[in-house]
Amino acid sequence: MPPEAAPRLRLIPGSGASAEVVKPADPGPDDERLVARALRSDLQAFEHLYRRHSGFALNLAVRIQGSAIDAEDIVHDAFLKASERLSELREAAAFRPWLGSIVVRLVRTRLRRKNLLRSLGLASAEPIELDAIASPNADPESRVLLAQVYSLLQTLPADDRIAWTLRYVDHHRLEVVAKLVDCSLATVKRRILRAQNFLTEHFVPAFAEGES
């Protein structure tokens, strides 16, 4: 492990699945049409886009950060930026990855700021909110796995951490990861490999074989 202090693991009570009040959006019109309508200041069309992609944006923010702290603000800011710059979107059908790249950029900025403050001794390591990451139905092994992986990820540079999370937690293809982090495929591969090597080296299984 690097010399940094090990992140604290905090289990917070999760909000139950029954608390969900916003229903998943109906299939409805495709993104291209919705973007075209939103460009004409159609708020309803933008709401359609939000309902369709807000879950994806929230998932990205929470999974990259390892916590739900500021995740709502990040998603809010991401959609606000998206509405402001909707005219810059070249392929209207590619709204989702474009929105994802905005979310990733915002999360990266936040992570870097936190890392800087932490290196200056002005902030402490953020706790990992396991219930924000793990499903309420996840088995104990998966929860322990997530807890340890996210503890290790917190010690990595923001770029490596984001690339690995997008690839192995959010399960995006490498090309999509490259688009989301706005860099070349080779760079993404390098970052993922660095993070993977580090995690493999430092990961210790909680349950030895035959123990469980």
Next chain:
Amino acid sequence: MSRRRLPEISKAALRDYDGSEQSAAVWRRLKSDLRAHKPREARSPWLLVSMPALAAVLFGSGVFVGARFVRPQAVPVVQAEPRAHAAPAAGAVPTKNTAEPEVASPETKVLQTHARRAARVSPSAEPRSFGSLELSPHAAPTQAPAPEWQRLVELGDFPGARSALDRQGGFDVAMSHASPSELMSLVDIARASGERGQAISALRQVLAHAEAPEAPLAAWTLGNLLDQAGDQPGAAQAFALYRRLSPTGDFAEDAAARQVDVALREGNLELVTQLVEDYARDFPHGRRLSEFRRAERALQGDQDAGPKSDVVHDEPDDESDDGHTAPSTASEPSSKPSGEAH
């Protein structure tokens, strides 16, 4: 505890926020913010083209205005000068001393605002090196550095300037491509080293540039030198030229008086009468007017008393009636007296 390969994280183990309460909460905030925010307009291609074009036009206008209306002569700038080194003039015949090392000036930094710098033309084609500093007019920012002899003149080191001049091709070579201001420096060197003939040659070359600001002073100095060399007609012409170039100059009265003096020494009564009348007209309160009146009467009395055959006027052939012709360039004094003054 043993280390093993990292297990895969399944999607099922992760929480999904699609349609969650957080999502609805964010939308409530976002909805009000969206009403307040206006979508950013896409930049039109016309704007992308017009902005660089406008910048180019503004830059071009600035260059035009600067080139058209800014007077560079008025702004002195600090300019580097090579450290006590100047190459021989182009086409100069190297002397025996050219192989000797240059004598570095004791002054490494020279700040000067001498007016003669204004028209300096460097004889050197050698790339400049950066050494001492001097003030030079902004009009010639790419001028080559001043020759060493000229720097030494400005420091008052005339023997050193003479030596440097000899090392760099000699007086005549330097004079052949010198500006009026440089010629005046050469005159100073020649006079300091007793080379009156060279000084007279340089002064005559200055007078070839009648519009140069150095021309009146050159005419005055030439008159003095020719007078000392015994060339009375030449001196008279030089003084006359001074009066024409600078009718109200500092030496205008003296030049008129010197014209009378020369005529009196020659015993040319007609010329003396004419010049005394001119002096009285231009300087009615002239310091020497009464003296000249008396000398004129005395000369007239002498000529009336003496035989006609004794009156011999050796007037120069090329002198015009008004005495305003340029000094002769053919006559060169044979003798080289030293220690003369203006």
